Amino acid sequence: MKELEDLNSKRRWLKKSLIAIVVLVTIFCLLEIFLRTYWGFCDSVLMMENKNYEYIPQPNQDRYRFRNHILYNSFSMRSPEPDTSVYTILGFGDSIINGGVMVEQDSLATTLLSVALTKHLNKKVQVLNIGAGSWGPDNDYGYLLEKGDFKAKMIFLVVSSHDAFDNMDFMPVIDKVRRYESRQYKLATWELIDKYALPRMGNQQSSPETGVIKKGTTFNTGFLNFYKYSLQKGLPFFIYLNPDKTELEAKQYKEEGQQIIAFCKQYNIPLVDGLKTTKPDDYRGVIHMNEQGQRHMAESLLPIMEQLIN
Numbered sequence: 001m002k003e004l005e006d007l008n009s010k011r012r013w014l015k016k017s018l019i020a021i022v023v024l025v026t027i028f029c030l031l032e033i034f035l036r037t038y039w040g041f042c043d044s045v046l047m048m049e050n051k052n053y054e055y056i057p058q059p060n061q062d063r064y065r066f067r068n069h070i071l072y073n074s075f076s077m078r079s080p081e082p083d084t085s086v087y088t089i090l091g092f093g094d095s096i097i098n099g100g101v102m103v104e105q106d107s108l109a110t111t112l113l114s115v116a117l118t119k120h121l122n123k124k125v126q127v128l129n130i131g132a133g134s135w136g137p138d139n140d141y142g143y144l145l146e147k148g149d150f151k152a153k154m155i156f157l158v159v160s161s162h163d164a165f166d167n168m169d170f171m172p173v174i175d176k177v178r179r180y181e182s183r184q185y186k187l188a189t190w191e192l193i194d195k196y197a198l199p200r201m202g203n204q205q206s207s208p209e210t211g212v213i214k215k216g217t218t219f220n221t222g223f224l225n226f227y228k229y230s231l232q233k234g235l236p237f238f239i240y241l242n243p244d245k246t247e248l249e250a251k252q253y254k255e256e257g258q259q260i261i262a263f264c265k266q267y268n269i270p271l272v273d274g275l276k277t278t279k280p281d282d283y284r285g286v287i288h289m290n291e292q293g294q295r296h297m298a299e300s301l302l303p304i305m306e307q308l309i310n
Contacts, residue, residue, distance in 0.1 A: 032188050040065035041188035045072070045101060047132075047173075047180045053142030054168055055180065056132050065101040075147055078129040079110065084151045086124040087117075089305065092140035092226075093158030095133040095288060096242050096297075102284060107291040109298040116302055121309065131158070133179075134212045136166035137222025144229065154236045154308060156301070157226060160244060160287060161257030167216030177212055219259065227267050236308040238270035240301060244287040248278055270308075272300055 035041040043065055046058045056076045063070040073081045078098055082088065091097055091110050099108045110129040117125035128150065130143060137157060149155070173180045178195055185191035223239075230237035241260055247253050253261065253275070264271040277300040282293030289297060 035188035164256035
């Protein structure tokens with residue numbers, strides 16, 4: 001009798017264990033499906049190294065990440081394929097102009113400007129979006145030298161105060177710094193844990209736009225190189241200075257931003273001052289623009305573009 005009771009007890013334990021395993025596997029599978037299909041996990045923007053400008057998004061990416069459409073063309077621009085037969089404007093910068101995965105493709109300032117200027121000129125205009133997280137003007141200029149200007153009629157730079165001394169150092173970041181991966185995670189659940197949960201537990205920076213920190217001691221050479229290139233090619237060139245949230249609250253730029261302003265005055269480079277149009281609720285974090293901020297940036301850039309075109 002006791003042996004029969006023990007056998008029944010083991011059967012009940014095995015049945016409960018089997019049910020628990022089935023439940024856990026089902027939950028795991030449902031979580032994987034939800035993270036992939038709804039939030040776009042395992043579909044992150046992939047990066048690659050470059051000998052001329054450190055790193056860049058891999059070309060030809062069509063992603064849906066955090067409910068946003070992210071598109072990169074064959075030249076690693078966050079834009080449709082360049083069409084050299086249309087009126088082309090090159091927009092350079094870092095994660096500010098790039099927008100990151102939290103900004104829908106159609107909500108980028110460059111996309112909005114392409115639409116507005118096409119209506120203004122009554123012919124197709126492309127404002128191409130060239131940049132990557134933590135790029136400085138020297139990274140942007142390295143791209144220009146490598147890829148060319150795509151027969152552009154105008155060039156502009158979107159910068160922040162920290163770009164004054166944000167010089168390339170070619171420290172390895174691909175597959176060494178979170179969000180600079182060259183390949184996708186195999187499991188969405190593990191990506192959630194490794195990329196977002198663990199950094200939060202360790203009080204690390206957890207923003208989806210976390211970049212790499214580069215510290216230089218000399219004024220970034222990209223500013224002057226862009227000016228000289230544009231002058232040589234006879235292309236209109238201007239700079240948009242984007243304030244971070246602390247600068248907006250203080251209503252003035254930091255010392256590095258003041259040096260960028262002084263540089264523009266020295267070389268008579270048109271400067272669009274973001275302090276005049278940026279709103280406190282344009283940010284997601286301290287420096288990056290949300291979709292409303294991208295729209296306000298486009299509204300700030302449109303008048304000077306129309307003026308230079310005319």
